[in-house]
Structure formats: C-alpha cells, structure tokens
C-alpha cells in the first residue's frame with residue numbers, strides 16, 4: 004500500500020501529563036472512561052504501563068477510543084528474528100575486559116527498523132522485568148504494513164543518523180538525530196524512514212519505566228525540563244488492507260494477521276504515551292569551581308530499581324558545554340564503578356577518548372573494571388592551559404546500570420569488536436613513589 008509522505012506532526016508538551024486528544028471532536032467521553040456506548044460506535048480500551056495499584060505519582064495508564072478493539076485478531080504463530088536477542092545472555096562468559104566496538108556494517112537492502120536490530124549486550128531478565136538489553140539498529144526500508152508490539156519492555160531510541168517517522172497508537176512523532184524517542188511497553192508502532200536510511204541505538208528496558216530524575220538540591224528546574232518532552236496528538240491511521248503485527252513476548256517473536264491497522268485510535272487520554280525529547284534542550288549543570296562532577300549530574304531519564312539511588316538504568320548524556328574548572332584534570336577521571344557503563348556516540352568526539360570511540364560504536368566498561376581517559380587524553384588534559392573551553396559538536400551517552408552487562412555471543416564474535424582496546428591505556432609514565 005502507498006502512503007503519501009505525511010506532514011510534520013503536531014505535539015502536546017510535557018512529560019507524563021494527563022493528556023487528552025481527539026482526532027475527531029467529541030469522541031472522548033465526559034466524566035467517565037467507559038460509557039455504555041462510545042461515540043461513533045468506537046471501542047474503549049485501557050493500556051496500563053504500571054500495576055493498577057502502583058503509587059499515584061508513578062502510575063501510568065491511557066484510555067484509547069478505537070475503531071476496533073485491539074483484541075480483534077486471530078492466532079499468532081512463532082517466527083524468528085536472527086539478531087534481536089533477549090536477556091539473560093548466558094551462552095558465553097562475560098569477559099572481565101573493557102570492550103569497544105566500531106560501528107556496525109550497513110544492512111542488506113530491504114531491512115526495516117525491526118529487521119535491522121542487533122543485540123549487543125544486556126542484563127537482568129525480560130521474564131523478571133528487570134534490566135535492559137542494548138541494541139543497535141540499521142535500517143534502509145520503511146515498515147510496510149508491519150507493526151511491532153513489544154511486551155518485553157519499553158524502548159528508548161537514540162537515533163544516530165536518519166530521521167524516524169514514528170506511527171503509534173497515540174499518534175505520530177518525527178524523531179531526528181540529537182533527539183530521543185521513548186516508546187512505552189506494549190504500544191503498537193510502525194516506523195518509516197523519510198531519508199531512506201537510519202541507524203542508532205535502542206535500550207529495551209525490561210524494568211520500571213523511565214522517568215525524570217529527582218532534582219534534589221538543584222531545585223525545581225534544570226536538567227531535562229518536563230515541558231520539553233513532546234507527546235503526539237491522536238491520529239487514526241486510515242483503514243487499509245490486511246496488516247501483520249509482530250509481537251515480542253518473553254524473547255520470542257510471534258506474528259499475526261489483522262484485517263486493518265492497530266493504529267486505529269481516534270482519541271485518547273492518559274499519561275502513558277510515546278514521547279520525544281531534543282537533547283539540545285538539556286540544561287547541563289557542571290562545576291564552576293574545581294573537580295569533575297559525577298556523571299549522574301547529566302541524567303536525562305532514570306529507570307529506578309528496588310534499591311534507592313541505584314538505577315536499573317540511567318540514561319546519561321555528555322552534550323556540548325563549557326568547561327571552566329580551575330586546577331582540575333577536566334575529563335572523566337580514572338575510576339572503577341560498581342555500576343556498569345555502556346556508552347554510545349551520536350556525533351563528534353567524546354572528551355575522555357582522543358580516538359577510536361566512533362559515532363555508531365559502543366564501549367562497555369562493566370562493574371569495577373578500571374577505565375578513564377586514554378593516554379593521549381591524559382597527556383593533553385594534564386598539560387593544557389585551563390582557560391574556559393567549550394566542548395563543541397559532541398553527543399556521547401551512557402546507559403548506566405546496577406546490573407552487569409553480559410555481551411551477546413554475536414557481539415563478541417562481531418568483526419567490528421576492537422581487538423586492541425586495552426592499548427588505549429598503554430604508555431603511562433610511572434609516577435615517583437617517593
């Protein structure tokens with residue numbers, strides 16, 4: 004089926020608001036969620052993103068009013084996906100090594116967003132709803148009459164190149180490199196590629212949904228401000244012929260046919276919705292005296308675990324910013340972290356690594372494995388004149404987790420795994436013990 008290139012979508016602003024939106028006026032019921040008869044013969048359907056009894060402050064649910072209940076379909080049958088894997092990954096031992104990968108190669112023609120997903124590492128377990136899996140995607144085809152519904156987790160998409168035209172049950176979003184996309188667990192989605200190709204990173208979060216971090220002594224403003232998150236407006240996809248829905252469920256892939264699109268929501272209200280956020284709006288806070296602050300200061304979104312302050316996954320960014328610290332080694336310090344750090348690069352150069360950490364690549368510094376500036380960075384930063392300096396044209400990010408990342412066997416066998424990563428820490432002169 005041919006779909007005309009759609010106009011720029013409209014958005015509603017805010018993170019986790021009680022949104023209300025109608026593609027056709029008068030569809031949302033007034034004063035109740037599930038009237039005996041919904042306007043226009045539509046069907047009311049609830050999607051919950053947290054347990055019914057989750058505390059009000061973190062409770063997520065949305066009411067949709069749709070052309071047909073999403074239950075209206077036949078049996079799903081098992082299908083295979085060659086490279087999208089689900090934690091736990093126990094096939095190979097997790098090496099006690101620092102690991103780094105170059106960008107993944109181009110996909111074969113006809114690869115859509117789902118086909119082009121390759122799992123690099125993960126932790127926790129989809130079954131126990133904790134941890135995450137980190138994937139890269141590389142695509143060169145739109146999803147044609149094909150929809151994804153991922154019951155295993157929420158998906159945080161970090162585009163590195165190419166725009167994504169994202170069609171969801173709650174409406175459309177257009178997401179460009181430099182922005183991020185958050186897709187709630189279980190929401191149907193179809194992704195088109197207006198540029199013809201796209202690639203980036205995907206954090207599949209099996210655990211608690213990402214939320215904004217607390218601000219503590221920062222006060223009531225700063226970091227990612229809620230109003231800069233954009234949610235779609237209702238946009239019912241026009242009725243078309245039969246479609247295929249791919250369900251990801253406990254690591255398995257199941258396909259079913261449906262006689263029309265699952266994106267048939269005419270109106271919805273609630274706080275469970277996809278949203279996007281432009282990382283350029285992140286208000287970075289740093290030291291204006293001395294010392295390099297902990298990276299937690301750059302947390303955009305956090306998925307908490309049961310242990311306070313100890314995230315299932317923190318999404319942390321390293322955006323363009325001023326460095327002004329005096330008498331300070333300004334890049335990240337040498338360190339061993341009880342949390343595990345998986346990093347990617349959207350553009351530019353990361354200030355802890357002079358070379359070798361490339362856009363589309365990944366570095367993995369797991370629990371307690373020593374890392375920090377490479378030798379070239381150390382040399383530069385320990386001798387540079389400490390005038391105020393602006394880091395330009397850079398966007399690195401980190402998925403930091405309390406759970407150790409287990410690389411997949413396919414990632415450890417990938418030709419783009421750098422065999423000699425340890426050498427970036429070669430050649431440090433010895434200090435004098437006396």
Ligand SMILES: O=C(O)Cc1cc(O)ccc1O
Pocket residue numbers: 295296297298334335336338340344355368374375401
């Ligand atoms: O290792 C890294 O590059 C990530 C990181 C950045 C930083 O500014 C401080 C600590 C840290 O782990």
Ligand SMILES: [Fe+2]
Pocket residue numbers: 338340344368374
């Ligand atoms: Fe680190």
